[in-house]
Amino acid sequence: MSEKIVTAGMVAIGDELLSGKTKDRNIAHLADMLTTAGIELKEVRIVADETDAIVEAVNALRTRYSYVFTSGGIGPTHDDITADAISRAFDLPCEHDREALDMLGAVFQSRNIEFTDARKRMARMPRGASHIRNRVSVAPGFTIGNVHVMAGVPSIFQAMLDWLLPRLETGAIIHSETVDCPYGEGTVGEGLEDIQNAHPDTVIGSYPKFDGKNYSTQIVVRSRDTQAIQRAVKAVNAMLVEIAEENPA
Amino acid sequence: MSEKIVTAGMVAIGDELLSGKTKDRNIAHLADMLTTAGIELKEVRIVADETDAIVEAVNALRTRYSYVFTSGGIGPTHDDITADAISRAFDLPCEHDREALDMLGAVFQSRNIEFTDARKRMARMPRGASHIRNRVSVAPGFTIGNVHVMAGVPSIFQAMLDWLLPRLETGAIIHSETVDCPYGEGTVGEGLEDIQNAHPDTVIGSYPKFDGKNYSTQIVVRSRDTQAIQRAVKAVNAMLVEIAEENPA
Structure with missing residues (x-):
């Protein structure tokens, strides 16, 4: 690479x-x-x-x-x-x-x-x-x-x-994967910071959406290393499962 | 004002x-x-x-x-x-x-x-x-x-x-008037420069449009002085009439 x-x-x-x-x-x-x-x-x-x-x-x-x-x-x-x-x-x-x-x-x-x-x-x-x-x-x-x-x-x-x-001369492509998250940033903020710290080979961005009533979040994991992205996305998904279990509908 | x-x-x-x-x-x-x-x-x-x-x-x-x-x-x-x-x-x-x-x-x-x-x-x-x-x-x-x-x-x-x-504190509003011009910038460029020079109390902008086949131009006259805008717009319209007379359809 x-x-x-x-x-x-x-x-x-x-x-x-x-x-x-x-x-x-x-x-x-x-x-x-x-x-x-x-x-x-x-x-x-x-x-x-x-x-x-x-x-x-x-x-x-x-x-x-x-x-x-x-x-x-x-x-x-x-x-x-x-x-x-x-x-x-x-x-x-x-x-x-x-x-x-x-x-x-x-x-x-x-x-x-x-x-x-x-x-x-x-x-x-x-x-x-x-x-x-x-x-x-x-x-x-x-x-x-x-x-x-x-x-x-x-x-x-x-x-x-x-x-x-x-x-033009080009460099290593920055890949990204997006996880659509039904919770607002306040709910995922702390978990996401831990995941970012544990995956320093990625940059994790969090983009709030507001539909006029509810907040949701797009979580974007970026890296030049696609395997690093997969590891971080796995951690994000595990966090979302954990939140869902704590907040039964 | x-x-x-x-x-x-x-x-x-x-x-x-x-x-x-x-x-x-x-x-x-x-x-x-x-x-x-x-x-x-x-x-x-x-x-x-x-x-x-x-x-x-x-x-x-x-x-x-x-x-x-x-x-x-x-x-x-x-x-x-x-x-x-x-x-x-x-x-x-x-x-x-x-x-x-x-x-x-x-x-x-x-x-x-x-x-x-x-x-x-x-x-x-x-x-x-x-x-x-x-x-x-x-x-x-x-x-x-x-x-x-x-x-x-x-x-x-x-x-x-x-x-x-x-x-917030606000200032004098910059007004603008737009003249939609059916000719490309190459056709109006010289006349427009003369008009800009004759109307230094305005800023005349020229914005080319291209529909995939033909060029046209939006001519935007801006100033804090609305009368100055009217004078420049009048000059622009006179130029367009002149071009039309030189280029009969």
């Missing part, structure tokens, strides 16, 4: 996410995809369309994690400032990429659409960046260093991630 | 949000509620159930914004470490709050439920904190300094926010 650990941070960029105008859909998708691939998402920051905020977040996360993924702000309008901000974070010039200009120019020409300066903005990236392709849009995302810059439109973000993920 | 500006940051706490196990529902709700109330949400961080990560995020945001709101990690289980982390961020002892103990104790006694050490964890908070009440659960959230610590369960988070928000 590989013990290599690969980590990631995400920066979701956009005023609309902070004003409530748009509900983000990329964070949960990235979390799902990275977990499955064996990359551990450690932190997400949602920042406004402000250069300083983007630079700070990207620089904080890129030195700390194996990869940083960003969403949003790479379109053709004046509020799309991600390429400039990422360039500044790396202290690189932001310029029109020759290959991206050629690709975009050819497509617009074939559709008889003028290749305006606004449209050319979509070819801007830090000098030396490589492209992130996707099957939906001709405009590429880009990778510079360990930072992967992708679109905010969910279908395009997803398509870029589909292209990118198989090309 | 009040020109006072009140800002906020949010820290959403929980491994489950980063593993994809749970889709966060509190961020978008908080964004909506704050925008309506006249508090500008400037940044959100999602962090794992790790003390250092929580401390760092809370300390970074509480010095920067008027308020910080947190969600998650205040229940009775071993992985609920938010009260300890917030205490450490403020360099205060984390201890059982007398009033919270009394409230919780009374409820458990009335239901004939043992008031275990796990359940008593829900009364822990930094010394000097005040309670955030809610109509769903007896266990309170708490406020220390400008940091408001709330539950992760969405119905309880919402109930705590309902109680808290009318008690």
